[in-house]
Amino acid sequence: MNVTETLNDGLKRAYEITITGAELDAKVDEKLAEAQPEVEMKGFRKGKVPLPLLKKQFGPRLMGEAMQETVDGAMQGHLEESGDRPAMQPEIKMVNEDWKEGDDIVVSMSYEKLPDIPDVDYKKLKLERLVVSPAEAEVDEALGKIAESAQNFATKKGKAAKGDQVVIDFLGKVDGEPFDGGAAEDYPLVLGSDSFIPGFEEQLVGTKAGEEKDVEVSFPEEYQAEHLAGKAAVFECKIKEVKKPVPAEMNDELAKQYGAExxxxxxxxxxxxxxxxxxxxxxxxxxxxxxxxxxxxxxxxxxxxxxxxxxxxxxxxxxxxxxxxxxxxxxxxxxxxxxxxxxxxxxxxxxxxxxxxxxxxxxxxxxxxxxxxxxxxxxxxxxxxxxxxxxxxxxxxxxxxxxxxxxxxxxxxxxxxxxxxxxxxxxxxxxxxxxxxxxxxx
Structure with a gap:
């Protein structure tokens, strides 16, 4: 086997590798000898099939494997000897495409090698780390947001506004008839939460405790209950209480809700x-x-x-x-x-x-x-x-x-x-x- 350099330009390298026909034949014979003990063939005991007969039957297939292994071995050997580290997978091409059994095989190999990286004295680098200490006001602000998210509701006088909670009894009807799942008592509904059918909560804005109101809505076309999808409905609502949101009190009990002692x-x-x-x-x-x-x-x-x-x-x-x-x-x-x-x-x-x-x-x-x-x-x-x-x-x-x-x-x-x-x-x-x-x- 012979390796000849054909290009050396910056990081680009190219080589021509010649593997003799004798080397390929020897590789095939080696693979046949390895397989011989396990081969069974009519007329011969296991492991006793003559090598010439094996070569006639299996040689062409093994020649392809031998060529691939020999080229791969040549490439790996070159890289180990030269110390080159290809930036990407080397490109391998057959040069003598008219090759026939017994001929030498000639392939070209090209790649870009990784560069030699210069040593750096990292101790000479001077860096500045920015340090921020949380202010007490920031901690208090975060606590305030926790209290706000854990808000409670307290009874209020006057009309319900968006964000308020109304406690209601309701009975829903379609075509004048009640339907399953359309009624509840003492239901707490936050106006603006979009937890009810579109248009429902908006109609309760402005109501007061003790009032009764018919809420007219239509179920969405894609509503999960098919028998209600797209249907017009009337919900008879009784507003029993109106509540306004109030932040939760910041104390040990609230802290425990968030996993703190x-x-x-x-x-x-x-x-x-x-x-x-x-x-x-x-x-x-x-x-x-x-x-x-x-x-x-x-x-x-x-x-x-x-x-x-x-x-x-x-x-x-x-x-x-x-x-x-x-x-x-x-x-x-x-x-x-x-x-x-x-x-x-x-x-x-x-x-x-x-x-x-x-x-x-x-x-x-x-x-x-x-x-x-x-x-x-x-x-x-x-x-x-x-x-x-x-x-x-x-x-x-x-x-x-x-x-x-x-x-x-x-x-x-x-x-x-x-x-x-x-x-x-x-x-x-x-x-x-x-x-x-x-x-x-x-």
């Missing part, structure tokens, strides 16, 4: 939640600082195939964001712009740099971290969690899509540990502005 514990939980929110937002800003510095600091050649693929993906994604009604790939061909290519170069460069650092330092995504990521993703498909888990287990590409951002974040955290990171106390508004600036850049 008492009000102080609930405040502590809210404060921790706010800290986590601010910390997550601050990490986004810190990560962008880091990536910007690395992008300015590190330069190396990029495989054009990776850049083109990334630019195409960016252009495709942005086009769909601008045309949300178009599903799938049934649309005009999308050509990446120079802006897309510039962004692609940044992403490919930083992706290769982070991948190299993670590999050199044995950064790993644990099974527990992957399981948690899958669980988080599965929650987006309520009722179909099991099917989602099975899909992920069988789909390597889907697993990689989940693993890639976990791996990147772990490498980023690894760099944070080495870099000089200084904390800076800022207000919530300052942090918000920094996050919005990131979104504008994206």
């Amino acid at each position: 008492d009000l102080a514990a609930l405040k502590g939980q809210i404060e921790e939640q706010l800290k986590a929110q601010y910390s997550g937002a601050a990490r986004q800003v810190l990560k962008r600082q880091l990536l910007d510095q690395l992008d300015d600091l590190v330069k190396f050649d990029l495989p054009p195939s990776l850049v083109d693929a990334e630019a195409g993906q960016i252009a495709h994604q942005l086009w769909h964001e601008e045309n949300p009604d178009v599903q799938g790939h049934d649309h005009p061909e999308i050509e990446p712009t120079e802006e897309h290519k510039t962004l692609a170069e940044r992403r490919v460069r930083l992706g290769l740099l982070l991948a190299e650092l993670g590999q050199k330092n044995d950064v790993q995504v644990s099974d527990a971290e992957m399981t948690q990521a899958i669980m988080n993703q599965a929650r987006q498909y309520p009722g179909q969690e099991r099917q989602f888990f099975e899909f992920i287990q069988k789909n390597q590409a889907a697993q990689q899509q989940l693993r890639a951002p976990l791996f990147e974040d772990k490498v980023i955290d690894f760099i944070f540990e080495m870099a000089a990171v200084e904390d800076k106390d800022v207000s919530k508004d300052d942090l918000q502005k920094a996050v919005e600036a990131l979104e504008d850049e994206d």
